[in-house]
Amino acid sequence: MRSRATTRGSFLPHYVDAGLIQADPFVSIDEEGIGQLVRLGAKRGRATRPDLKLGVCGEHGGDPASVRFFASVGLDYVSCSPYRVPLARLAAAQAAVLVAQGGRAA
Amino acid sequence: MTARKNPGKKGGSAGKAGKTVKTTARKAGKTAKTTARKAGKTAKTTARKATPKASSPAAKTGRAKAAARSGRKAQATQRRVFSFGGGKADGRADMKAILGGKGANLAEMTTLGIPVPPGFTISTEVCAEFNQRGGKLPVEVKADVLTALANVEQLMDRRFGDPERPLLVSVRSGARASMPGMMDTVLNLGLNDRTVRGLAAMADDRFAYDSYRRFIQMYGDVVLGVPHDRFEHRLDAAKETRGVSLDTELTGEDWRKVVADYLAIVEETTGRPFPQDPQEQLWGAVGAVFSSWQNQRAIAYRRLNDIPDDWGTAVNVQCMVFGNMGDDCATGVAFTRNPSTGERNFYGEYLKNAQGEDVVAGIRTPQPINEESRAADTMSLPTLEAEMPKAYRELVRIYKRLEKHYRDMQDIEFTIQNGTLWMLQTRSGKRTTGAAVRIAVDMARERLITKEEAILRIDANSLDQLLHPTIDRDNAPPVVARGLPASPGAAVGEVVFSAEHAELRAKGGAKVILVRTETSPEDIVGMHASEGILTAKGGMTSHAAVVARGMGKCCVAGCGALAINYAQGVMRIGDHVVKEGDTITIDGSTGEVMLGTAPTVVPELGGAFSELMKWTDKIRTLHVRTNADTPEDARVARDFGAEGIGLCRTEHMFFEPGRILAVREMILASNARAREAALEKLLPMQRGDFEGIFRAMDGLPVTVRLLDPPLHEFLPTSDEDIHAVAQALGTSVGEVRHKLESLHEFNPMLGHRGCRLGITFPEIYAMQVRAITEAACRVAAEA
Numbered sequence A: 001m002r003s004r005a006t007t008r009g010s011f012l013p014h015y016v017d018a019g020l021i022q023a024d025p026f027v028s029i030d031e032e033g034i035g036q037l038v039r040l041g042a043k044r045g046r047a048t049r050p051d052l053k054l055g056v057c058g059e060h061g062g063d064p065a066s067v068r069f070f071a072s073v074g075l076d077y078v079s080c081s082p083y084r085v086p087l088a089r090l091a092a093a094q095a096a097v098l099v100a101q102g103g104r105a106a
Numbered sequence B: 001m002t003a004r005k006n007p008g009k010k011g012g013s014a015g016k017a018g019k020t021v022k023t024t025a026r027k028a029g030k031t032a033k034t035t036a037r038k039a040g041k042t043a044k045t046t047a048r049k050a051t052p053k054a055s056s057p058a059a060k061t062g063r064a065k066a067a068a069r070s071g072r073k074a075q076a077t078q079r080r081v082f083s084f085g086g087g088k089a090d091g092r093a094d095m096k097a098i099l100g101g102k103g104a105n106l107a108e109m110t111t112l113g114i115p116v117p118p119g120f121t122i123s124t125e126v127c128a129e130f131n132q133r134g135g136k137l138p139v140e141v142k143a144d145v146l147t148a149l150a151n152v153e154q155l156m157d158r159r160f161g162d163p164e165r166p167l168l169v170s171v172r173s174g175a176r177a178s179m180p181g182m183m184d185t186v187l188n189l190g191l192n193d194r195t196v197r198g199l200a201a202m203a204d205d206r207f208a209y210d211s212y213r214r215f216i217q218m219y220g221d222v223v224l225g226v227p228h229d230r231f232e233h234r235l236d237a238a239k240e241t242r243g244v245s246l247d248t249e250l251t252g253e254d255w256r257k258v259v260a261d262y263l264a265i266v267e268e269t270t271g272r273p274f275p276q277d278p279q280e281q282l283w284g285a286v287g288a289v290f291s292s293w294q295n296q297r298a299i300a301y302r303r304l305n306d307i308p309d310d311w312g313t314a315v316n317v318q319c320m321v322f323g324n325m326g327d328d329c330a331t332g333v334a335f336t337r338n339p340s341t342g343e344r345n346f347y348g349e350y351l352k353n354a355q356g357e358d359v360v361a362g363i364r365t366p367q368p369i370n371e372e373s374r375a376a377d378t379m380s381l382p383t384l385e386a387e388m389p390k391a392y393r394e395l396v397r398i399y400k401r402l403e404k405h406y407r408d409m410q411d412i413e414f415t416i417q418n419g420t421l422w423m424l425q426t427r428s429g430k431r432t433t434g435a436a437v438r439i440a441v442d443m444a445r446e447r448l449i450t451k452e453e454a455i456l457r458i459d460a461n462s463l464d465q466l467l468h469p470t471i472d473r474d475n476a477p478p479v480v481a482r483g484l485p486a487s488p489g490a491a492v493g494e495v496v497f498s499a500e501h502a503e504l505r506a507k508g509g510a511k512v513i514l515v516r517t518e519t520s521p522e523d524i525v526g527m528h529a530s531e532g533i534l535t536a537k538g539g540m541t542s543h544a545a546v547v548a549r550g551m552g553k554c555c556v557a558g559c560g561a562l563a564i565n566y567a568q569g570v571m572r573i574g575d576h577v578v579k580e581g582d583t584i585t586i587d588g589s590t591g592e593v594m595l596g597t598a599p600t601v602v603p604e605l606g607g608a609f610s611e612l613m614k615w616t617d618k619i620r621t622l623h624v625r626t627n628a629d630t631p632e633d634a635r636v637a638r639d640f641g642a643e644g645i646g647l648c649r650t651e652h653m654f655f656e657p658g659r660i661l662a663v664r665e666m667i668l669a670s671n672a673r674a675r676e677a678a679l680e681k682l683l684p685m686q687r688g689d690f691e692g693i694f695r696a697m698d699g700l701p702v703t704v705r706l707l708d709p710p711l712h713e714f715l716p717t718s719d720e721d722i723h724a725v726a727q728a729l730g731t732s733v734g735e736v737r738h739k740l741e742s743l744h745e746f747n748p749m750l751g752h753r754g755c756r757l758g759i760t761f762p763e764i765y766a767m768q769v770r771a772i773t774e775a776a777c778r779v780a781a782e783a
Helices: A002-010 A012-017 A034-048 A064-072 A082-100 B007-013 B016-048 B057-069 B073-078 B093-111 B124-132 B139-156 B195-202 B205-222 B228-242 B252-270 B278-292 B296-304 B356-361 B389-406 B433-445 B451-457 B460-466 B499-507 B521-529 B543-551 B607-619 B631-639 B651-655 B657-668 B672-697 B719-729 B733-743 B754-760 B762-782
Strands: A055-057 A077-080 B081-085 B119-122 B169-175 B185-189 B313-319 B330-335 B347-352 B410-417 B420-428 B479-482 B484-487 B490-496 B512-516 B532-535 B554-557 B562-565 B570-573 B576-579 B583-587 B592-595 B623-627 B645-649 B702-705
Touching: A055 B623, A055 B645, A064 A077, A064 A082, A064 B460, A077 A082, A077 B645, A082 B451, A082 B460, A082 B607, A082 B623, A082 B631, B081 B093, B081 B139, B093 B119, B093 B124, B093 B169, B093 B313, B093 B389, B093 B420, B119 B139, B119 B169, B124 B278, B124 B313, B139 B278, B139 B313, B169 B278, B185 B205, B185 B278, B195 B205, B205 B228, B205 B252, B205 B278, B228 B252, B278 B313, B296 B521, B330 B356, B330 B389, B347 B356, B389 B410, B389 B420, B433 B451, B433 B460, B433 B607, B451 B607, B484 B543, B490 B499, B490 B532, B499 B512, B499 B521, B512 B521, B512 B562, B521 B543, B532 B543, B532 B583, B543 B554, B554 B583, B623 B631, B631 B672, B645 B672, B651 B657, B651 B672, B657 B672, B657 B719, B657 B733, B672 B702, B672 B762, B719 B733, B754 B762
Parallel strands: A055 A077, A077 B623, B490 B512, B512 B532, B532 B554, B623 B645, B645 B702
Antiparallel strands: B081 B119, B119 B313, B169 B185, B169 B313, B330 B347, B330 B410, B410 B420, B479 B592, B484 B554, B490 B583, B562 B570, B570 B576, B583 B592
């Protein structure tokens, strides 16, 4: 936790300003990087055990863009801080609406 | 506030009400651009190749449409100047990418048959071209502008530069996303020493010369770079000479003298006489507006609102209509629903005998348009409904039409010239998150939009704002002043009197309240850095109010009791003197100002919110749980609809003041027996925590993570703490220090923690599992 805090304070804001990354990956999941590992984990895990229950907890669980991504890779739940629960419920519903409309969820 | 887990995201939640609107606007813009590009591409293809090869059906349709659009065929899609007026328009609402929001909506309103002063829009594409060519307009664009201008002349039966019936125009910016006040505007363009006499003949000298001096001042400032102050000083001098305090008290003759002096100021500053040729004026103003896309405050605003630099602004040139020609004239701003609460009430303000800029600038106190818009404890001024019933009824008819057409709450600007109503703008209105939720839910119930659309319209991030604290009335300090409740929420912070100080102090970690007589677009970065904004002047649609609502910041505006002395860094509120750095509390929901810190409480969520949440639960497939380590967190999360706990960390339980000593004893114990003795003390505490959490979750799943601390986080560092542990363990301080050294790790994040700790000290997990099981049994027995 401490190392994350340091990273965020020291160089990540500069990376975002300089356009090297779109968003702080500790706030919004890096879909191309860690996101692929999540996707892979879900796929392989379910290949072995189809009823595997998968969830994500932490800051990403309360970030709308990340929630949309997690919905699209088929996780069962996200878990976030209490005050972000309504936000996650809304983001999850938005993901479902977008999927139903044929758009890309994440 | 303390319970919120993301203090670092404070900035992130700002501007969200605005964002909801923007997202929609942007999406529309994107679609428009794609279409436009496709059409453009197809058209080019057609032009180049006489017989295009096989292409997709979509491209075929596009081509057919492009060709069919007008006799000019392919050229139609490359149009760069778009006329509107007399019920016909070249543009549409979905062309925001090239016409900007303002231009696209003016075109749409015109086609809807709504009274819009005729004019034309120079596309955003020209902006890029203009700035790349070092500030030169392409010759073809100039020709198109003159053609479009001739069309306006014909529709209005006036001519540009005509000494008898002069056509006057406004020149305004209009980007794809709303950027209120960030770019430049010139009004009354077309006035010169000759046409001013024609204008006087149509109205009177006072009006005509006041209009001319406003034009010289704006044009001088925006186009010629003559400092604004120079004009203001002259105007103040004129008022002093006459012994009056209001602009309106000056006569035609006074204004004529002011105009002569203004012209002299311009010549003196620029070394050239003020341009008398209306066409030269027009090219100057168009260029200045295009250039203003690159000014510092516009760039800063784009950064804060994620607006791409390459979008550019369009320029709207439109026939002037006057709200300041007499007492049967007015100008105003309104929202089709209340932008603060979302209530389904037509809501707005107007000023009689004034120009539009006067309302937004917050210089005069505006009147409510109807009873619903009257603020509880403000003015007893007459309403537009009472003063100009005919124009008001027309306005009501139009707002209803617009809301139905756009299927969203609109922010509209209007002017009444000699009793005739003209619409100058419509756009999706910025609103608070609370209002956004209420409006989306109401509109779905009214069947104006679907439930799915209602869900998509709310920016999820903005929900944070709904959970903003309000002031605990029972324990708050007394109210020392009252202003307008301009943007809801409560804020506590140190007073700062400038945007720069706000930014500086906030960077240093301070919570600040920006206090200004009124705010202006240069202040936005400082406003963004502040917890809340308090102004002495201005109404509900003043710059401070509009921007604060967009940012989701609490704002109290128009608090007349404030006397601010910027130079000394103090303000007086009645008998109280408040210095920069003193703490105050403001309540943007009631308009109250308090000295010192008022305690805050988390608000009740309204009916619309629970309704929306119910809809989301029916639609979503992903479950939402919470991270909760205490019964209190678990209860809050349940109330917010959590369906279980996804992560219950146990190390936080160990950190509590009464427990940390026992935890340190456990870690530093030299043998298993000493460790077990320490664990024995922790067991009932842990069991109690779990009981509370399980009770709060009432049978919902709870995922517990057994102790997983980077060990160093638990170790004592201060002499005092080390001493206490030594005493508890019955060993020496030296012994404890030695043990601490041996536990030191280079990379604690990957060190002796998690399952590694479980393997080396199994008794810790044994205690935890026992606490969990016993707690579960007890809670199950209760049920």
